[in-house]
Amino acid sequence: NAGVTQTPKFQVLKTGQSMTLQCAQDMNHNSMYWYRQDPGMGLRLIYYSASEGTTDKGEVPNGYNVSRLNKREFSLRLESAAPSQTSVYFCASSRGPRTEAFFGQGTRLTVV
Amino acid sequence: AQSVTQLDSHVSVSEGTPVLLRCNYSSSYSPSLFWYVQHPNKGLQLLLKYTSAATLVKGINGFEAEFKKSETSFHLTKPSAHMSDAAEYFCVATYNNNDMRFGAGTRLTVKP
Numbered sequence: 001n002a003g004v005t006q007t008p009k010f011q012v013l014k015t016g017q018s019m020t021l022q023c024a025q026d027m028n029h030n031s032m033y034w035y036r037q038d039p040g041m042g043l044r045l046i047y048y049s050a051s052e053g054t055t056d057k058g059e060v061p062n063g064y065n066v067s068r069l070n071k072r073e074f075s076l077r078l079e080s081a082a083p084s085q086t087s088v089y090f091c092a093s094s095r096g097p098r099t100e101a102f103f104g105q106g107t108r109l110t111v112v
Numbered sequence: 113a114q115s116v117t118q119l120d121s122h123v124s125v126s127e128g129t130p131v132l133l134r135c136n137y138s139s140s141y142s143p144s145l146f147w148y149v150q151h152p153n154k155g156l157q158l159l160l161k162y163t164s165a166a167t168l169v170k171g172i173n174g175f176e177a178e179f180k181k182s183e184t185s186f187h188l189t190k191p192s193a194h195m196s197d198a199a200e201y202f203c204v205a206t207y208n209n210n211d212m213r214f215g216a217g218t219r220l221t222v223k224p
Binding site (some may be wrong): 031032035039040042043044045048050055058059083090092094096097098100101103104105106 | 121143144146149154155156158161163183202204206207208210211212213214215216217
């Protein structure tokens with residue numbers, strides 16, 4: 001019973017490098033989310049996908065792109081990493097609006 | 113824009129005493145509201161949720177929260193704190209558009 005799986009768990013990037021964070025859920029959920037968590041700021045929504053084929057910007061989308069590859073998978077891409085993107089990234093999924101979300105274990109990303 | 117405000121960044125209680133973690137939301141209509149808990153270096157776990165049924169909601173581990181529309185509040189309480197309750201707590205509001213917003217978090221410390 002995997003739930004929401006994120007890869008990788010840890011990553012160090014140099015400024016300007018690109019990478020993709022992967023997320024997959026096995027609960028047949030419609031909605032998926034990407035958040036970043038920084039000390040004292042809670043979790044801030046980067047992008048979400050209400051259903052397969054749709055994506056929408058959240059609070060802090062600048063510097064990120066997403067792809068909802070299919071119902072199970074929702075990836076987050078950093079095209080040119082910056083030190084300000086050092087954070088812990090969480091992927092989540094839910095059945096739909098107003099329902100509880102289930103979270104992955106997080107990806108700790110450091111940009112040097 | 114919709115927002116969630118957690119009124120205390122840090123709450124410290126003694127073991128066996130009551131816990132009160134405060135949350136206010138801003139919205140032109142009633143959201144669904146959740147409390148999540150995050151233990152150190154862990155993912156997020158749902159404590160309880162309000163989805164327009166009973167205004168007093170009971171969750172896991174003895175926590176409960178009351179939805180007060182007139183005060184736009186959803187405060188989390190527990191009659192008697194346990195050492196294992198020490199963690200970060202997040203109040204979350206979600207609306208019909210799948211936009212799920214977190215408060216900044218309240219760190220709960222429980223003293224022996």
